[in-house]
Amino acid sequence: MITILYIDDDLHDGELVHSMLFGYRVVLARNGTAGLEAYYRFMPDIVILDILLPDMNGLELLDRLPTGCEQHPEIIALSGVADPGLAQEVRRRGVKKFLRKPIESKILKGAINELLRGNGAAGHGQLQEHPPEYENTLNVKSPAFASIIGSSRIISRLKDRAHRYARCSFPVLILGESGTGKELFAKSIHELSRRCKDPFIVLNCAALPDTLIESELFGTEAGAFTGAVNRAGGFELANGGTLFLDEIGELSPSGQAKLLRILEEKVVYRLGSRRARKIDVRFVAATNKDLFLRAEGGMFRKDLFYRISGLELHIPPLRERKEDIEELSDTILRKGVEGAESNRHYRLSAGALAQLRAHHWPGNVRELEHVLHRAMLHSDSAVIEAAHLEISRNGRGYASLPMDEKQLPLF
C-alpha cells in the first residue's frame, strides 16, 4: 500500500488530508521532529510537508532528510503564502510540487498521482477519484520472500516494511524472540536490495567467544597475536553486500566501540593492522533481547544502539499470529524430514491442527519445525495425529520421548 507522510501542525488540515486520501496509508506528524522520526519508521512513498512548522523550518527538514536512500520519496511542499523566493528554495532541494494552502482535494490527488507515476506525461493533470494500485511499488509476493511462509496481516506488513527498507542502505535492527524468522527477513532485505548480487554474510555473536568475535568481524593481520594469519573479517567479506550480525547484544564492549567506528567512518582495520580498508556494507543486526533496556542499563553502548536502530523490524512471536500455523505446518510437512527417505504426503488431522493452534510456541517457528519433524518420524501413516505431536503442556514445548518409544521403527 502507498504510504504518505503528512507533516503539519494544523490538526484540522491533517484530518482533512487524511479523509481526502482515503485508500492510502496516511501517517500524520505534527512537527518536524516527529516527521523525521515517522520518516525513518514508515519509509513513505510521498512526503507532504508544510513549510511552516513549529519546531523547525520546512527547508531545514528537507535538508535533514537522508541522502543514503537509493529511492527517495517524492515530496510535496505546502505553504499558505505566495513567496517566489521560497518556491525557488524548495525547488532547489529537488521538490517537484509546491502547492498553496488551503489544500484542494483534486489538486492534491492529482499531484500525488503524477509523482507516483514517476512524473510521466500519462498521469499529468488526470485527477483520479480512486487511488490506483501501483504493483511495482511494493510487492510482498516477490521471490525474495519465497522462504517466508505466512499470509497473516502481521507477516504481510513485515514484508511490506522489509521491501521499503531494502530501498536504502541504512542499518536495520531486527527484533524478535528466537526462532521467529529474523534471519529470513534479513536475507530478504538483502535479496530485494541493489546489493543482492553481492555477498550476504552471517555472523552470530552469541556463538563466538569474545576474542573471536572481533577477529571474525574485522579480520586479522599476521602477527596480531600468536598464530594470527592475514585474513579478511565479515565486513570485508560482505563488501558491496550485507553483513548480518545475529545476537548483536552479545558483542563485547571493545567490539561495540569498533563497530561504531566502522559505521561512522566506513573503513575497517584488521586486528593488528593500522591500514584502513574502505568498505561499502549494509549492516543488519538482530537480537532477541531488549537492546533498548540493555543500552539504558549500560550493558550496550547507547550511541551504537541509536546508530543501528534507525530502521527497526519487530517480528511478533508465532503465538500472536496463529493464523499462520496451518500454512507453515503444510510447508514443513511437504518438505519432510531431511535425510529421511519417504514419499508420503503428510497432512495434519483436525485434532493435531487444533493442538498446534492451542500451543504457546516459546520456540516459535523453529519449535514448530522440530515438533513436526518428530511427528513425521513417529507417524506410521501419512496422517499426523495429535498424539504424534508430543507437545509438552508445561509450555516449554520440547517433550522428551517416553522410554518405550525410543526405538521407534521409523519408515
Ligand SMILES: Nc1ncnc2c1ncn2[C@@H]1O[C@H](COP(=O)(O)OP(=O)(O)OP(=O)(O)O)[C@@H](O)[C@H]1O
Ligand atoms: N515465516 C517463516 N516461514 C518459514 N520458515 C520460517 C519462518 N520463520 C521462521 N522460519 C524457520 O524457523 C527457523 C528459525 O528461523 P530464523 O533462524 O530466521 O529465526 P531467528 O529469529 O533468526 O532465530 P534465532 O534468534 O534463534 O537466531 C528456520 O528454520 C526458518 O526457516
